[in-house]
Amino acid sequence: xxxxxxxAVLQCMLTRDLLLAIRRLSDxxxxxxxxxxxxxxxxxxxxxxMDTLRAIAPGVVWVAALLASMLALGRLFxxxxxxxxxxxxxxxxxxxxxxxxxxxxxxxxxxxLPLVLIAPLLGLQYDLPADALWILVLSLxxxxxxxxLIGAIGAALTLGLxxxxxLISLLVLPLYVPVLIFGAxxxxxxxxxxxxxxxxxxxxxxxxxxxxxxxxxxxxxxxISIE
Amino acid sequence: xxxxxxxxxxxxxxxxFTGLSFSLQRGELLFVNGPNGAGKSxxxxxxxxxxxxxxxxxxxxxxxxxxxxxxxxKDLFFLGHLCAIKAELTGLENLRIASALSGQATTEKNVxxxxxxxxxxxxxxxxxxxxxxxxxxxxSLARLLLSTANLWILDEPFxxxxxxxxxxxxSIFSGHLAxxxxxxLTTHQDVAIDAATVKQIKLGP
Numbered sequence: 001x002x003x004x005x006x007x008a009v010l011q012c013m014l015t016r017d018l019l020l021a022i023r024r025l026s027d028x029x030x031x032x033x034x035x036x037x038x039x040x041x042x043x044x045x046x047x048x049x050m051d052t053l054r055a056i057a058p059g060v061v062w063v064a065a066l067l068a069s070m071l072a073l074g075r076l077f078x079x080x081x082x083x084x085x086x087x088x089x090x091x092x093x094x095x096x097x098x099x100x101x102x103x104x105x106x107x108x109x110x111x112x113l114p115l116v117l118i119a120p121l122l123g124l125q126y127d128l129p130a131d132a133l134w135i136l137v138l139s140l141x142x143x144x145x146x147x148x149l150i151g152a153i154g155a156a157l158t159l160g161l162x163x164x165x166x167l168i169s170l171l172v173l174p175l176y177v178p179v180l181i182f183g184a185x186x187x188x189x190x191x192x193x194x195x196x197x198x199x200x201x202x203x204x205x206x207x208x209x210x211x212x213x214x215x216x217x218x219x220x221x222x223x224i225s226i227e
Numbered sequence: 228x229x230x231x232x233x234x235x236x237x238x239x240x241x242x243x244f245t246g247l248s249f250s251l252q253r254g255e256l257l258f259v260n261g262p263n264g265a266g267k268s269x270x271x272x273x274x275x276x277x278x279x280x281x282x283x284x285x286x287x288x289x290x291x292x293x294x295x296x297x298x299x300x301k302d303l304f305f306l307g308h309l310c311a312i313k314a315e316l317t318g319l320e321n322l323r324i325a326s327a328l329s330g331q332a333t334t335e336k337n338v339x340x341x342x343x344x345x346x347x348x349x350x351x352x353x354x355x356x357x358x359x360x361x362x363x364x365x366x367s368l369a370r371l372l373l374s375t376a377n378l379w380i381l382d383e384p385f386x387x388x389x390x391x392x393x394x395x396x397x398s399i400f401s402g403h404l405a406x407x408x409x410x411x412l413t414t415h416q417d418v419a420i421d422a423a424t425v426k427q428i429k430l431g432p
Contacts (some may be wrong), residue, residue, distance in 0.1 A: 005330075012327045016316075023315035023354075084309025091275060092328045093300040099328075227278050 017106030035068040057126035058187035069147040072111035096219040112144035135190035142203040143183040149214035156221035235282035253407040256422040265431030304376035314356035341372040361387040381412040
């Protein structure tokens with residue numbers, strides 16, 4: 001297939017999923033509200049000790065992002081599976097991995113990107129300095145697509161299973177750990193004024209690896225689940 | 228040409244069918260009959276490549292469908308027992324997106340004409356969730372009119388359709404067969420379709 005045809009397919013799939021997300025806005029907002037509420041609960045529970053808050057901020061924000069991202073995974077393939085459109089997608093003459101890339105991109109745009117954009121506002125509750133806020137945004141911007149990509153494999157594997165929600169957390173959360181360590185680590189380093197470059201390189205390496213392998217693994221998992 | 232050699236299907240511990248072989252030439256129609264649970268849908272999904280046979284192979288023009296992969300999908304139109312209609316999208320959007328993803332160049336005019344022929348004029352801008360089951364099925368079947376695929380595999384296409392739609396669908400099928408197309412379908416209703424060659428397979432006891 002030529003690259004122009006591939007782009008057209010990517011675009012068609014992306015518009016479809018974004019259109020569906022707009023028509024069901026409440027589903028999208030749930031993830032965002034979950035993230036906002038979880039992050040906001042900690043300052044309320046811990047109290048106004050600024051030093052403590054600053055120290056826990058990176059971890060709290062990142063763990064909340066992980067959980068929010070996982071919460072949204074159920075919607076990635078389930079609806080297409082339930083109404084039969086997933087079968088049709090598998091039977092189109094397009095490479096399935098390509099369709100997966102566009103589905104995950106659309107999913108990240110509606111569930112991941114809003115988290116990235118609201119994060120600086122939430123960071124203010126933790127008295128993070130301006131530099132650290134920027135680092136937080138950048139780390140989430142690089143990390144949340146990895147979460148969506150890894151999550152897609154889990155979502156595809158648990159498709160149509162009873163109790164898939166619990167199973168997916170067991171499958172996916174351990175794989176999220178490296179992203180969590182370096183994502184939260186880079187913000188930590190930023191707060192203490194250390195060099196953040198190494199962390200960012202690692203995060204981008206995760207992103208490249210996930211982009212290269214996750215669509216293929218997800219496509220294979222979908223073929224198994226649909227049987 | 229579609230060819231199945233020595234197919235075997237197993238669901239859990241139960242063997243649905245075994246040693247099933249047949250071949251279909253261009254212009255031929257195959258009815259798959261059998262009681263509920265005999266493996267009709269499984270056979271159809273196997274012919275599409277959605278289910279991998281426990282034994283045997285499905286060949287399209289002499290090559291295995293799994294090796295052909297996306298090249299086989301170009302020639303294939305499949306309608307499962309689910310409508311494959313997005314409830315939040317309108318009939319028009321559903322059709323346009325489905326055709327674009329199947330790699331068919333369609334214009335809005337063609338899509339509207341297809342919906343019109345299926346008797347859905349005036350319903351094209353309504354979200355599919357407000358349509359009745361029969362209307363959804365007709366939106367799904369309108370894809371047939373836009374499809375350039377040679378092999379049609381249809382699981383219970385007559386479900387939920389009214390008499391007029393059944394007649395329309397029968398004429399669409401005859402037209403496809405006359406154009407050297409191949410159709411494999413299951414149905415519990417007695418429908419006679421004009422075709423040069425009609426083959427039958429009976430699954431189950």
